[in-house]
Each structure stands twice: as C-alpha cells, then as structure tokens.
Amino acid sequence: MNKAGTDIQFAICGSAGDGTIAAGDIMKRAAAAMGFHVIAFDVYPPEIRGFGKCISRIRVSSEQAYSLKEQTDVFVSLNDGHAIPHVGEVRDCGAVIYDDHLIAPVPEGGHISAHVRPAQIPYGLPIRQVSEQATNSARSRNIVVLGYVAGLLDMPPEPFHKVVNQKFATKPPAVAEANIKAFDAGFEVGRKVFRLDDVEVGSAPEADRGEAVMMTGNGAIARGFLEAGIQSYFGYPITPATSIMERLAVELPKAGGRFLQTEDEISAISATIGAGFAGSRAATATSGPGLALMTEMLGLGVMAEVPAVIVCSQRGGPSTGLPTKTEQSDLNLAVFGGSGDAPRIVIAPTNVEGCYRCAGMAFEIAEAFQVPVILLIDLYLSNRYETVFPSGRNVFAPKPRQAPERREGEEYKRFALTESHISPRALPGDPDMMYTATGLEHNELGKPGDVLHMKMNAKRHEKLKPATRYPGLTTCKRFGAEGKVDVGILGWGSTFGEILEAMFEAQEEGISCSAMKVVMLSPLPEEELRAFFDDCEVVLVPELNYQGQFANLVSGALGRPVVRLDRTCATPMAVADILAEVRRLASDVNEPAHAAAGGGA
Amino acid sequence: MAAPLHHVIIGSGSAGFGAAKTLREGDPDCRITMFTMDGIPFYHRYELPEIFRGRTDWRDLLAVPPSFYDEHRINLRRRCRVVDVDGAAHTVSLAHQETVPFDSLLVAAGGRAYLPENLTGQADLIHGFGSFEAAMKVYRDLPKGGSVIMIGGDMIGIDLLLTLLSTGYSVTLIVNAQTFWPHELSAGERAPLLDVLRNKGVRVIENARPVGISARNAGAPARQVALDDGTEVGGDVVMAFCGLASSVEFMLRADVDIERGLLVTPELRTTNEAIWAAGDVCQIWHDGDKAYKFYHGWKNVRVMGELAARNIQGAHEPFDVDVEDSIWVGEDGEIHSTFWTRET
Numbered sequence: 019m020n021k022a023g024t025d026i027q028f029a030i031c032g033s034a035g036d037g038t039i040a041a042g043d044i045m046k047r048a049a050a051a052m053g054f055h056v057i058a059f060d061v062y063p064p065e066i067r068g069f070g071k072c073i074s075r076i077r078v079s080s081e082q083a084y085s086l087k088e089q090t091d092v093f094v095s096l097n098d099g100h101a102i103p104h105v106g107e108v109r110d111c112g113a114v115i116y117d118d119h120l121i122a123p124v125p126e127g128g129h130i131s132a133h134v135r136p137a138q139i140p141y142g143l144p145i146r147q148v149s150e151q152a153t154n155s156a157r158s159r160n161i162v163v164l165g166y167v168a169g170l171l172d173m174p175p176e177p178f179h180k181v182v183n184q185k186f187a188t189k190p191p192a193v194a195e196a197n198i199k200a201f202d203a204g205f206e207v208g209r210k211v212f213r214l215d216d217v218e219v220g221s222a223p224e225a226d227r228g229e230a231v232m233m234t235g236n237g238a239i240a241r242g243f244l245e246a247g248i249q250s251y252f253g254y255p256i257t258p259a260t261s262i263m264e265r266l267a268v269e270l271p272k273a274g275g276r277f278l279q280t281e282d283e284i285s286a287i288s289a290t291i292g293a294g295f296a297g298s299r300a301a302t303a304t305s306g307p308g309l310a311l312m313t314e315m316l317g318l319g320v321m322a323e324v325p326a327v328i329v330c331s332q333r334g335g336p337s338t339g340l341p342t343k344t345e346q347s348d349l350n351l352a353v354f355g356g357s358g359d360a361p362r363i364v365i366a367p368t369n370v371e372g373c374y375r376c377a378g379m380a381f382e383i384a385e386a387f388q389v390p391v392i393l394l395i396d397l398y399l400s401n402r403y404e405t406v407f408p409s410g411r412n413v414f415a416p417k418p419r420q421a422p423e424r425r426e427g428e429e430y431k432r433f434a435l436t437e438s439h440i441s442p443r444a445l446p447g448d449p450d451m452m453y454t455a456t457g458l459e460h461n462e463l464g465k466p467g468d469v470l471h472m473k474m475n476a477k478r479h480e481k482l483k484p485a486t487r488y489p490g491l492t493t494c495k496r497f498g499a500e501g502k503v504d505v506g507i508l509g510w511g512s513t514f515g516e517i518l519e520a521m522f523e524a525q526e527e528g529i530s531c532s533a534m535k536v537v538m539l540s541p542l543p544e545e546e547l548r549a550f551f552d553d554c555e556v557v558l559v560p561e562l563n564y565q566g567q568f569a570n571l572v573s574g575a576l577g578r579p580v581v582r583l584d585r586t587c588a589t590p591m592a593v594a595d596i597l598a599e600v601r602r603l604a605s606d607v608n609e610p611a612h613a614a615a616g617g618g619a
Numbered sequence: 620m621a622a623p624l625h626h627v628i629i630g631s632g633s634a635g636f637g638a639a640k641t642l643r644e645g646d647p648d649c650r651i652t653m654f655t656m657d658g659i660p661f662y663h664r665y666e667l668p669e670i671f672r673g674r675t676d677w678r679d680l681l682a683v684p685p686s687f688y689d690e691h692r693i694n695l696r697r698r699c700r701v702v703d704v705d706g707a708a709h710t711v712s713l714a715h716q717e718t719v720p721f722d723s724l725l726v727a728a729g730g731r732a733y734l735p736e737n738l739t740g741q742a743d744l745i746h747g748f749g750s751f752e753a754a755m756k757v758y759r760d761l762p763k764g765g766s767v768i769m770i771g772g773d774m775i776g777i778d779l780l781l782t783l784l785s786t787g788y789s790v791t792l793i794v795n796a797q798t799f800w801p802h803e804l805s806a807g808e809r810a811p812l813l814d815v816l817r818n819k820g821v822r823v824i825e826n827a828r829p830v831g832i833s834a835r836n837a838g839a840p841a842r843q844v845a846l847d848d849g850t851e852v853g854g855d856v857v858m859a860f861c862g863l864a865s866s867v868e869f870m871l872r873a874d875v876d877i878e879r880g881l882l883v884t885p886e887l888r889t890t891n892e893a894i895w896a897a898g899d900v901c902q903i904w905h906d907g908d909k910a911y912k913f914y915h916g917w918k919n920v921r922v923m924g925e926l927a928a929r930n931i932q933g934a935h936e937p938f939d940v941d942v943e944d945s946i947w948v949g950e951d952g953e954i955h956s957t958f959w960t961r962e963t
Binding site: 111117118119120121122124129134135136139140141142212214 | 658659660677678685686687688689694695696697698699713714715716717718719720751752755756
C-alpha cells in the first residue's frame with residue numbers, strides 16, 4: 019500500500035561488477051540525507067560463484083514503511099539480460115530506464131524495450147556514451163543513471179554529491195570528482211526529459227527524532243554490540259552473517275576488545291562460551307549451518323549457566339541450502355537445538371532498529387539470566403537497510419558488576435537453588451569462590467551428580483520465565499485494532515514488516531484485524547499471546563519456512579489452533595499473499611456457511 | 620507445425636494501429652510487433668489541440684487502454700528507432716543494436732514536420748507539434764492568453780489555430796504555399812478561407828516570407844520573426860505547419876523504390892514482395908494521372924492501414940486513389956475539409 023506523500027520504490031538491476039549495489043547504496047543514503055524514511059534490500063549472487071545478477075531495491079517514503087513494496091515505481095537496467103525478468107514488477111505508469119545505445123548486437127527480444135508493457139513508461143538514454151563523455155570511461159554507467167533518475171524526478175543533486183564524496187573519501191580525489199561528473203552528466207540528461215510517468219517525489223518530512231542513520235540489520239547488531247560494551251568476538255565467516263564479523267574486526271580492537279577469527283564455528287562458540295565464563299561480554303555470529311555445529315557447546319552454556327550471545331542469520335536450508343536467499347527455517351534449531359532439555363533465550367527482532375536495540379540488550383539479558391542468548395534474524399534483515407534513529411546517549415552501556423557475597427563458613431554454591439532460580443555467579447579470580455563448571459549434571463556446588471537433575475532442570479527453565487517481562491525489551495507488541503477482531507496476524511522476524519503492511523491494507527478495506535509481533539521466541543510471552551488469541555476469531559501465522567515452525571511453537575505452547583501461511587520462496591513474504599489470506603479468513607469469519615461449504619482459496 | 624507469421628509494423632499512428640488490429644482480427648495466431656519512437660501508446664494526433672482545453676494527461680488521449688495491446692497480443696515497442704531495413708534478409712535493425720526478423724513488414728512511419736529550407740538553422744526556436752510531448756511543451760511555454768506565430772498553416776495547424784482562438788490565445792498566420800496543406804490551393808482559392816480566419820481574429824500576413832527568427836529572452840514577446848519585406852512580427856512561440864516530409868531514411872537498403880515517399884501499388888505493396896506501406900509515408904500509383912501521389916489526412920491514413928493489413932493476409936483490395944479532395948467554406952461560415960474533420 020502506498021503511504022501518504024512520497025512513497026517510491028527504486029530498483030536497480032545489473033550484473034556483479036556493474037556497480038549496481040553501489041548505485042543503490044548512494045541512492046538510499048542520499049534519500050536518507052534528504053530526511054526520507056528508507057528501506058532497502060540488495061539481492062546478489064552467491065559470492066563464491068563470481069558474477070551474476072544484482073538488484074538493489076530502495077523504498078523511499080515520507081511516512082514510516084515496514085517492508086519493500088511489491089511493485090517498483092522506477093526501475094533501472096544496467097544489464098538487460100538480468101533485468102528483463104524483473105520488468106514485470108514495475109507498476110503501471112512507472113518508469114523503466116535503460117541504455118538505448120548498446121555496443122554489441124542483440125537478437126530479437128534481447129533488449130529490455132521488448133519487454134516493457136504498454137502501461138509502463140520507457141526511458142532510454144545512451145548510458146555508456148554519457149559516461150564516456152563525462153569521465154572517459156564506461157565504468158561510471160551506474161552513477162550516470164543515478165544522476166539521470168535524480169534529474170528526471172527533480173531530486174536535488176546536493177545530497178547525492180555529498181554521499182558520493184563520502185563514499186569515495188578514502189580514494190584519490192579524482193575518483194570522487196569523476197563520479198560527480200558522471201552524476202551531473204546523467205542529471206542534465208534526465209532534467210531535460212519530458213516525463214510521462216506519474217512518479218512524484220515530494221518534500222521530505224520534518225525530522226523530529228534527530229539525524230537518521232542508514233544501517234543494515236547486521237550493521238545495527240554490530241553497533242548495538244559496541245554500545246553495549248562487547249569485549250570479545252569470535253567468529254567464522256558465513257553468509258549472511260559475515261558483515262557483523264567484518265565490522266567488529268575493525269571496530270572492536272579500537273574499543274579495547276578482542277577479536278579472533280577462529281578456524282570453524284565450533285571453535286567460535288567454544289571461545290565465546292569460554293570468554294563468557296570468564297566474565298567477558300562475548301559474542302559470535304553465524305548462520306543455520308554454523309548454528310547446527312554450535313549446538314553441542316550451546317548445551318554446555320545452558321548447563322553451566324554461562325552468558326553468551328550468538329547471532330544466527332538464517333538463510334535457505336537445509337545444509338548449505340541457499341546461501342544468499344532468505345528464509346526463517348532455523349527457529350526449531352535456535353529454540354530446541356541440542357541434546358536434552360536445553361532452554362535458552364531466543365530473541366528475534368523484526369526490523370533494523372530492533373536489531374540495534376536487541377543487540378544492545380543481549381549481553382545484559384544473558385548476564386541477568388546466566389544463559390546463552392540467541393539473536394535470530396535472517397538474510398532479509400541482515401542485509402536490509404533502514405533509516406535508524408540511534409539513541410543520543412548510550413543506553414546499553416554495561417552496569418557495574420556486583421560480585422556475589424560469600425557467606426562465612428559455607429562453600430560457594432555456584433548453582434544454588436534460589437527463589438528466583440538465579441544463582442550468584444562468581445568469575446574466575448573472585449577470591450574463595452572456586453567451583454566446577456561442567457557439562458555434566460551437577461549439584462549446587464557444581465559437582466557432578468544426578469540427585470538434583472529434576473530440580474536443576476526446573477531451575478534452568480524457570481529462571482528464564484521473567485525474561486518475557488525484562489524491562490526495556492519489547493518481547494511482543496500488538497498493532498492495529500484493539501479488542502475483539504476478526505483476524506489476528508501473528509508474526510516474527512523480518513516477515514513482520516510485510517505483515518504490518520498487509521494489516522494496514524486490510525484495515526483500509528474495512529477488515530477487522532490486528533497484528534502481533536513476537537520478539538521473544540524462547541521463552542514465549544504466553545500471557546500476551548493468550549490475550550491476543552482471546553481477542554481474535556482466527557489467527558494467521560505467516561512465516562518463511564515449510565513446516566510452520568513458529569505456528570507449531572505457538573499452537574503447541576497455547577493449545578490453540580492457528581492458520582498457517584508457510585512460504586519457502588527464497589524471497590521475502592509477499593504482502594499480497596498475506597493480504598489475500600486475511601481477506602479469505604475475514605470472509606470465512608463473517609460468512610461461516612461459505613467457509614463450511616469450502617469457499618475461499 | 621509451422622511457426623506463426625511475424626508481422627512487423629513500423630509506426631504506431633492511425634495506419635499502424637489500424638493495421639495491427641486488422642492483422643489480429645484476420646489471424647489469431649500470428650505475431651505482431653509494432654515499433655514506434657513515441658513514448659506512449661496510440662492516440663489520435665488530431666486530438667492534441669485538446670491539450671489547450673485542459674486534457675493534459677496523456678492517458679485521456681489514448682485511443683485504447685494499454686491493456687488492449689496485451690489482450691490482442693500486439694507487442695508494442697515504444698522509444699525504438701528503426702535504423703535499417705534489410706529487404707533481402709527480411710530484418711529490421713534498431714538503433715539499440717537489436718535485429719528483428721519479419722515475414723511481412725508494413726511501413727507506416729508517417730512523416731515529420733517539414734520546415735522550409737531557410738528556417739532550418741533556427742529550428743531550435745520553433746516549437747513542434749508532432750507528438751504529445753511537443754504539444755505539451757507548447758502548452759507550457761505559451762503564457763495564458765499569449766500569442767502564437769504560425770508559419771504556413773497546414774490542416775493540422777489550422778485545427779490547432781482554431782482551438783487556440785477559442786481558448787483565449789491570439790494567432791498570427793504567415794501564409795505560404797503549404798497553408799491548408801494537403802489541399803493544394805491557388806492564392807484565389809485560399810482567399811475566402813483566409814477571410815474566415817481573419818473574421819475570427821487571426822492576423823493574416825500574406826506576401827511576406829519569414830527569413831529569420833530570434834529569441835527575446837529579456838521580456839515579451841519571446842520570439843521575433845523577421846520577414847523578407849523588412850517588417851518583424853512578435854509572439855510568444857513560433858510554430859511551423861508546412862506539411863509533412865516522409866520518414867524513409869531507414870529504408871535505403873530495403874530493396875524498395877523511393878521517390879519522396881515509398882512507392883506502392885494501389886494495394887499498398889512496395890517493390891519488395893514482403894514490404895508494404897501505408898499512410899503519410901507512401902505514394903500510391905494513380906493510373907489515371909500516371910503518377911505516384913500522397914494521400915494525407917487521418918481518414919485516408921486509417922483506411923490505408925486496415926487495407927494494407929488485409930492485403931498482407933491475402934486480399935487484393937485497391938486503395939481508392941480518386942478519393943475526394945476538397946476544402947470549402949460552409950453555410951455555417953466555417954472551413955470544411957474532406958481530409959480533416961474530426962468525425963469518426
């Protein structure tokens with residue numbers, strides 16, 4: 019659904035090496051600098067495969083948007099071979115921009131103009147020629163076309179200039195100068211074009227929350243970690259989590275922390291648990307295949323009650339699966355993975371700002387509950403850019419630690435059974451508080467034994483329950499209509515953006531509905547969920563996995579039925595799919611006879 | 620099974636559109652591809668003056684909705700410039716380096732506005748009216764109630780002139796041999812027609828030829844036209860309506876005969892068996908006059924498009940080369956033309 023005021027989605031499609039992602043990056047940062055809300059997501063080929071299709075999609079809006087739109091307003095082709103299959107995503111009266119002076123012959127249908135629908139507006143320009151005339155090189159085609167778009171849509175060039183200068187600040191000045199020339203050349207061409215599209219860029223909203231910063235989910239997590247005083251990071255690269263490691267490799271040593279790239283994921287989690295045991299704010303980040311390898315040590319962290327933070331950015335699975343495609347199919351692994359009853363805290367932010375805030379609080383929560391905390395995101399959220407308004411003051415700074423007080427005459431009980439189920443935790447080096455930490459079941463002192471297995475199991479589970487009400491952390495939140503509604507939409511992770519967009523659209527259509535996002539997946543905020551279910555005639559759970567893992571989790575915990583909408587399409591959930599299901603369910607609620615007769619989808 | 624025939628049409632105006640529609644009606648399986656330089660689908664160019672009545676959204680001018688092309692499987696390719704036709708290989712080459720094969724080719728590219736030789740150096744000071752974009756530029760550049768200097772005044776121009784008058788603008792008409800084109804009139808035949816225009820408030824200048832145009836950016840009027848009698852005329856925009864010149868430059872390798880336009884039989888076939896032509900681009904053989912003649916005007920053009928399509932599909936219908944050509948002042952005091960009415 020379009021927002022009031024400006025709401026434009028740009029898409030730039032090219033081949034790896036065309037500067038597609040770079041052009042998209044400049045567009046999104048310039049739009050953010052103008053004061054617009056921005057959501058962006060880049061699709062690129064598996065890095066290990068070399069060249070392939072890249073698409074950068076950027077939604078620029080006056081009002082807060084929650085997902086990309088399904089239809090693009092302005093589409094740019096830097097490589098027709100890759101772009102042609104995507105022309106259909108451009109809306110009626112939207113713009114399709116392409117090079118109309120190719121240097122190599124193409125067969126019939128090989129040029130994108132053959133695929134522009136009559137309702138779309140074609141804009142051809144000699145992109146390569148303009149680049150060569152401006153810079154003596156065809157390498158700036160991506161910047162030329164960016165300038166063309168800005169000129170065409172009457173966007174001011176200054177924010178683009180500023181971003182280009184920032185982007186190439188570490189290179190010789192000639193690089194930025196050439197790119198500015200390329201931009202200006204494209205801008206002049208675009209400015210003179212008679213426009214037939216109906217794409218309108220309005221004025222940006224007044225900023226009332228301070229200066230916006232463009233971040234990806236991974237970037238937000240790294241920033242949250244740094245603001246929360248992360249001290250140790252151990253990681254092994256894996257798509258789509260690698261950029262967290264790359265950022266911390268640069269920033270963490272500067273902040274006085276330690277960074278180590280380990281030889282594999284098992285080493286990474288082992289070092290993280292070890293550092294957590296020693297009192298260091300420690301983290302690692304991986305994807306599903308890495309988390310699968312980490313489950314044994316994760317169990318040790320649960321058993322030994324060691325705080326640690328593990329980021330899992332999901333991608334298509336199982337096994338190596340779809341390394342550069344998004345999915346939400348590691349929920350079971352994150353919540354249940356490992357041997358035995360191994361409860362842990364699993365937090366799944368739903369947007370980039372949520373990544374920042376959850377990462378900022380993850381260490382504190384891990385320490386408070388003496389347990390590994392998994393931040394569960396996915397590729398769509400890892401790589402998605404959004405405008406974020408970071409806190410002006412550092413709200414995530416670690417609080418001073420209070421060492422446990424040892425009672426005279428008593429041995430230190432690291433795993434004491436207490437009313438809160440949280441035991442006083444000493445760190446190695448605390449005087450007179452040596453204890454055994456082991457993966458074996460143990461007594462209150464930490465010594466191996468099975469006598470207290472039942473009580474210790476209960477302790478490990480019960481201590482986590484208050485986590486659902488941890489101050490400062492949104493563990494779930496309801497949106498839309500309050501009170502009784504026909505359709506409730508329950509979501510988690512990145513899919514919640516699409517859920518919100520679908521819900522708003524359904525409300526526009528007069529459908530009684532609301533949505534709830536669940537951020538804490540383990541333990542579940544059951545009380546709030548029950549209240550939501552009580553208010554909804556029917557609850558829909560859209561998610562990006564085949565098994566309906568979150569639907570299973572919720573319906574199993576609450577004993578309530580849900581309607582599933584499971585997709586494994588390797589792309590974000592389509593708003594239209596959710597909306598269609600909401601319509602069907604609303605119809606069934608209001609026309610039971612129709613539903614009983616098998617009406618609907 | 621044989622591959623469906625691929626009919627390629629160059630041009631998406633009345634002739635091209637009518638041909639595409641007729642081809643589809645005659646063969647549900649054939650492929651139809653239309654190339655046009657236009658940015659928007661087919662609209663009636665004679666409706667462009669309506670812009671001055673407020674119809675400034677191009678979607679309001681479309682003859683059919685864009686979905687028509689999808690529904691009729693007509694591949695409309697806009698912003699495509701044909702640069703070459705290979706009459707032997709049966710291929711069309713486009714400026715962006717794409718080559719498209721055809722089984723039959725209909726050239727309905729129309730013509731571009733003809734500009735008298737002595738004014739070509741000042742073309743950038745003359746507003747065109749050959750497309751929606753050009754018409755909108757006139758609309759935007761012309762101040763409300765402003766004045767237009769019209770050189771020539773062919774029937775397209777006269778139509779615009781009448782609309783301008785009725786919407787509060789003023790017009791100066793510099794008469795030349797192309798005034799009322801495509802009607803070929805003597806000075807005597809033109810006189811009563813010009814009187815009609817004078818009576819409507821048009822300033823008519825006869826017996827003087829424009830020799831130069833200059834821009835006056837400092838203030839109104841924005842354009843100044845120098846005449847060969849030493850006088851000057853001021854206005855906000857200058858427009859030239861001096862008839863059309865056929866667009867045939869891309870046909871030089873097509874193995875067809877060309878004079879001013881593509882030479883065709885009354886059945887609209889060129890000297891290449893696979894290539895046909897219709898509309899303002901072609902000259903049709905008139906056996907009585909023993910000459911190839913142009914037949915302009917949207918009604919003729921539309922008839923030619925449909926006729927060519929039927930003949931491509933096997934018919935042998937000739938164009939009526941004796942179609943009436945007249946212009947007169949009616950009892951209502953208005954100018955009437957067989958070439959240029961808005962009747963549908």
